[in-house]
Ligand SMILES: Nc1ncnc2c1ncn2[C@@H]1O[C@H](COP(=O)(O)OP(=O)(O)OP(=O)(O)O)[C@@H](O)[C@H]1O
């Protein structure tokens with residue numbers, strides 16, 4: 482098993498900058514998910530690691546060894562593709578054995594290894610069948626088995642579940658998590674599906690247009706998104722985002738927009754205020770739909786219900802404040818209908834603030850009330 486390191490890896494296709502100076506350290510035994518929208522460079526990055534694509538610049542290290550220019554078959558990595566790429570004329574057992582045969586292992590040894598992997602993935606009963614006689618999930622397991630039989634340094638997987646239906650996908654997801662636990666192997670897994678990323682990853686690297694936007698544990702990205710892009714990408718329905726100003730009242734900072742006047746988790750420092758530190762500050766504010774509470778009498782947030790969506794156990798109540806549309810997720814039945822005037826509240830620590838220009842998260846540091854941009858700790862609230 483092995484750790485992987487990417488050092489400023491870039492890939493250009495003519496004028497397209499598919500991957501832009503990506504640096505990542507993937508620890509031995511980690512399940513790292515490369516997540517991002519279509520075309521952000523996930524597959525290209527994975528293919529460069531696998532040796533199927535040559536980086537325009539940068540270095541790739543496996544267990545400290547530079548493999549940037551090593552041919553694919555010399556890299557101790559196994560790749561599982563979205564299309565399982567099984568040989569249709571070979572049986573399951575022959576498909577699984579293929580990489581060992583190519584390496585000219587002894588027959589008895591091959592049989593042993595195939596049997597062991599087949600047992601792990603519960604393919605024992607299917608060894609004599611051909612791929613055409615398997616379900617999508619079974620084919621996927623055969624493709625995995627073929628990767629596993631080599632006992633590679635790391636597994637590279639490119640959207641391996643995207644051909645499965647919802648139920649099978651969720652079952653196979655659970656199997657992959659269990660498999661990762663059992664093998665303790667390094668997994669590098671590409672997907673554009675945030676549910677897969679949130680449930681399987683030990684860490685997520687979220688890519689945006691060829692660059693790493695944020696790397697961290699799934700909760701970290703969800704709870705403390707580093708940018709508006711991360712905030713908007715994770716979460717369904719997405720985070721409510723609206724332009725607002727931060728203003729001080731009665732010693733506390735509040736986030737204020739049309740129909741919105743809610744407390745923030747920031748204490749204003751009076752000595753600094755007197756020195757003119759805290760001025761009105763424009764922000765992009767964000768609140769997740771599950772962090773809003775309907776409260777009829779509340780004056781924090783007031784709007785008019787525009788649509789109610791029934792999700793079964795919950796309801797999404799969409800409401801508008803002027804031009805702005807917000808969504809709150811509540812247990813069903815919410816007891817409101819289209820046209821109702823509603824009030825809502827939010828806990829102060831649940832309000833995310835972003836810089837409207839850079840899109841980066843603003844944070845504050847107690848006891849100083851100055852707001853900082855997350856990327857470089859530069860105070861964003863004007864300092865005299
Ligand atoms: N061989 C190629 N020649 C030219 N451009 C390419 C090539 N391969 C990929 N690209 C471009 O590079 C960018 C990244 O592509 P890539 O396949 O890595 O995206 P992705 O994140 O895997 O997307 P998806 O989720 O749709 O699979 C895209 O703009 C794509 O059009």
Ligand SMILES: [Mg+2]
Pocket residue numbers: 523524525
């Ligand atoms: Mg892809």
